[in-house]
Amino acid sequence: MIDAQLPLIDLHRHLDGNIRPKTIWQLANQHGITLPVNSLEQFIPHVQIQHSEADLLAFLQKLDWGVAVLKTLDDCKRIAYENVEDAFNAGIDYAELRFSPYYMSMKFNLNIADVVEAVIEGVSQACKVFNIKINLIGILSRTFGVKQCQKELDGLLAHKDHLIAIDLAGDEYNFPGEMFVDHFKQVKDAGLNITIHAGEAAGPESIWQAINDLNAQRIGHGVLSYKDERLLDYMQENNIGVESCLTSNYQTGTIKDLSKHPLKIFLARGLSVCLNTDDPAVQGIELKHEYQLASDVLEFSDTQITQLQKNALNMSFLSEKEKQALSNLKKVSIEK
Numbered sequence: 125m126i127d128a129q130l131p132l133i134d135l136h137r138h139l140d141g142n143i144r145p146k147t148i149w150q151l152a153n154q155h156g157i158t159l160p161v162n163s164l165e166q167f168i169p170h171v172q173i174q175h176s177e178a179d180l181l182a183f184l185q186k187l188d189w190g191v192a193v194l195k196t197l198d199d200c201k202r203i204a205y206e207n208v209e210d211a212f213n214a215g216i217d218y219a220e221l222r223f224s225p226y227y228m229s230m231k232f233n234l235n236i237a238d239v240v241e242a243v244i245e246g247v248s249q250a251c252k253v254f255n256i257k258i259n260l261i262g263i264l265s266r267t268f269g270v271k272q273c274q275k276e277l278d279g280l281l282a283h284k285d286h287l288i289a290i291d292l293a294g295d296e297y298n299f300p301g302e303m304f305v306d307h308f309k310q311v312k313d314a315g316l317n318i319t320i321h322a323g324e325a326a327g328p329e330s331i332w333q334a335i336n337d338l339n340a341q342r343i344g345h346g347v348l349s350y351k352d353e354r355l356l357d358y359m360q361e362n363n364i365g366v367e368s369c370l371t372s373n374y375q376t377g378t379i380k381d382l383s384k385h386p387l388k389i390f391l392a393r394g395l396s397v398c399l400n401t402d403d404p405a406v407q408g409i410e411l412k413h414e415y416q417l418a419s420d421v422l423e424f425s426d427t428q429i430t431q432l433q434k435n436a437l438n439m440s441f442l443s444e445k446e447k448q449a450l451s452n453l454k455k456v457s458i459e460k
């Protein structure tokens with residue numbers, strides 16, 4: 125089903141939403157942090173969605189344990205390293221890993237720019253060991269407000285040469301994109317790419333705003349864009365990519381019936397749309413599982429699956445030269 129001639133790519137994957145339960149357990153023990161249960165086995169349901177009917181709140185609570193054990197910069201570096209190892213083990217050829225340094229720094233009041241540096245170090249070390257290509261996307265966590273996001277942006281821009289883009293994530297409903305126009309003007313001035321979580325908890329107007337006012341080149345989720353014909357046309361004509369995450373949309377309650385996921389509409393209308401994981405450790409899935417879902421539940425043909433893989437390569441924030449190199453590398457390794 126997955127075309128082995130094409131690279132397997134994950135463009136929407138949260139590094140701080142993909143902390144191994146075992147690592148959370150070990151770090152908690154190491155730092156004397158009290159956990160609600162007495163064994164790793166009992167702990168799993170606290171950090172991983174067990175049933176498909178969890179709502180958004182339950183989903184977000186499960187993310188919180190991961191960052192609650194990050195007491196030192198070495199911990200941040202460790203989870204960054206392990207994220208690359210996990211991507212490698214999942215058969216991924218290229219990923220854009222995103223992280224919110226403020227969210228990671230919060231519990232133990234770490235310096236934001238230092239957290240960014242620790243993540244960059246962990247990722248770069250692991251890339252050499254596993255011989256895989258990874259780029260980093262910095263996240264502004266809108267839920268903590270305008271001022272905190274500015275601090276987060278300052279910490280990220282201090283290391284902008286090691287980042288490929290900036291994203292806006294968190295509570296889209298109560299912290300709309302209008303509040304962050306100035307932040308993304310700075311991102312554009314810094315020469316970084318822009319992707320925005322939109323159309324997940326708020327409607328098409330939130331996606332229009334992300335494109336028009338925040339200069340979004342890609343939209344995370346974009347689920348509710350199907351409600352606006354003009355928006356779908358605009359996104360197709362202007363090559364605005366949609367990063368779809370099937371299991372995530374189901375687990376957060378955004379989509380009740382996966383077989384009716386608008387990914388079908390997006391693909392049929394020629395939008396640049398691809399499959400991604402979101403928070404694999406919390407969701408208990410990996411990227412190949414999402415392709416399996418597209419085939420089994422959405423009943424996509426092999427041609428449609430191939431199109432999703434091609435879209436991921438085209439939508440990536442790699443240069444044209446890098447895209448070509450990644451594509452060639454895959455073909456060469458298949459022929460061997």
Ligand SMILES: [Zn+2]
Binds near residue numbers: 321344402
């Ligand atoms: Zn996300």
